[in-house]
Amino acid sequence: GIQVEQSPPDLILQEGANSTLRCNFSDSVNNLQWFHQNPWGQLINLFYIPSGTKQNGRLSATTVATERYSLLYISSSQTTDSGVYFCAVSSGNTGKLIFGQGTTLQVKP
Amino acid sequence: DAGVIQSPRHEVTEMGQEVTLRCKPISGHDYLFWYRQTMMRGLELLIYFNNNVPIDDSGMPEDRFSAKMPNASFSTLKIQPSEPRDSAVYFCASSPRQGYNEQFFGPGTRLTVL
Numbered sequence: 191g192i193q194v195e196q197s198p199p200d201l202i203l204q205e206g207a208n209s210t211l212r213c214n215f216s217d218s219v220n221n222l223q224w225f226h227q228n229p230w231g232q233l234i235n236l237f238y239i240p241s242g243t244k245q246n247g248r249l250s251a252t253t254v255a256t257e258r259y260s261l262l263y264i265s266s267s268q269t270t271d272s273g274v275y276f277c278a279v280s281s282g283n284t285g286k287l288i289f290g291q292g293t294t295l296q297v298k299p
Numbered sequence: 300d301a302g303v304i305q306s307p308r309h310e311v312t313e314m315g316q317e318v319t320l321r322c323k324p325i326s327g328h329d330y331l332f333w334y335r336q337t338m339m340r341g342l343e344l345l346i347y348f349n350n351n352v353p354i355d356d357s358g359m360p361e362d363r364f365s366a367k368m369p370n371a372s373f374s375t376l377k378i379q380p381s382e383p384r385d386s387a388v389y390f391c392a393s394s395p396r397q398g399y400n401e402q403f404f405g406p407g408t409r410l411t412v413l
Contacts, residue, residue: 223401231388231407238401276342284355285330285394287402289342 192217196277196290203267203297211262211293213277221280222253223287224262228273236262236275267297301325303405305391311411317379320408322391323372332392332402333366333376342390348374381412 193216203209213222224236237244237251239260244251248267253260264271274294278287304323312318324331332347346356351368359366363382368374378385388409392402 221400221402225404231409233390233404233407235401235403278342284347285332285400285402286344286347286355287332287334287342287392288344291341 192219192279192281192288194277194279194288194290196275196293198293199291200294201296203295205267205269205297205299207267207297208263208265209267209295211264211275211277211295213260213262213279213290215258215260215277215279217258217281218255219258219279219281221278221285221287222260223278224251224260225276225278226271226273227276227292233276264295267295269297269299271295272297303391303393303403305389305405305408307408308406309409309411311413312381313413314382315380316412317377318381318385318410318412320376320389320391320410322374322376322405324374324391324393325403326372327395328393328403329371329396330394330400330402331368331374332394333374334390334392334404336388336390336407337386345376345389378410381410383412386410386412 195214226234241255250263274292278289333345345358348368388407391405394402
């Protein structure tokens with residue numbers, strides 16, 4: 191089955207810093223989503239981005255489907271950005287999402 | 300619009316008891332997914348439905364687990380009998396008509412089996 195690898199596994203930032211999270215996947219996909227799991231455990235949709243580039247405030251994402259990777263950019267990080275960031279992909283027509291192991295981000299004040 | 304609704308949010312039970320988790324998908328979404336999150340295995344799909352019909356239950360760990368979707372607005376995941384290793388967070392998600400559209404997750408049910 192399709193494999194999803196995220197890097198780095200852990201990241202500590204000072205408030206105001208920028209960061210880039212990476213997601214590599216092993217096969218072609220027709221769905222790619224980025225999620226933020228907050229400290230209360232909720233999975234928040236950040237981006238639905240099987241290809242191309244999107245921006246939402248301080249966050250942006252780029253997926254290069256032909257090279258099988260996606261990047262999540264966080265600019266001017268805030269303490270509320272802390273949590274775990276997941277990349278998830280699906281292929282075929284099922285919509286079954288395969289999740290990476292996540293990147294745990296801690297933003298210090 | 301209300302998002303995906305799950306109940307209960309927390310459940311603590313004793314080994315051997317029956318546990319029923321409930322989910323109401325977003326209105327109009329034809330796909331419903333049940334995921335489980337554990338420290339050891341991360342987030343993994345258990346089963347999903349299309350138009351109330353189970354399509355893929357290959358992720359259901361064993362016969363103690365069962366899921367139903369009696370109508371478009373309600374689904375249950377049942378564990379009978381429950382075991383301590385079932386302790387996890389169970390998420391329900393839904394997506395619009397085509398399976399490879401964006402999925403939206405509920406708040407999850409944190410299950411603890413003592």
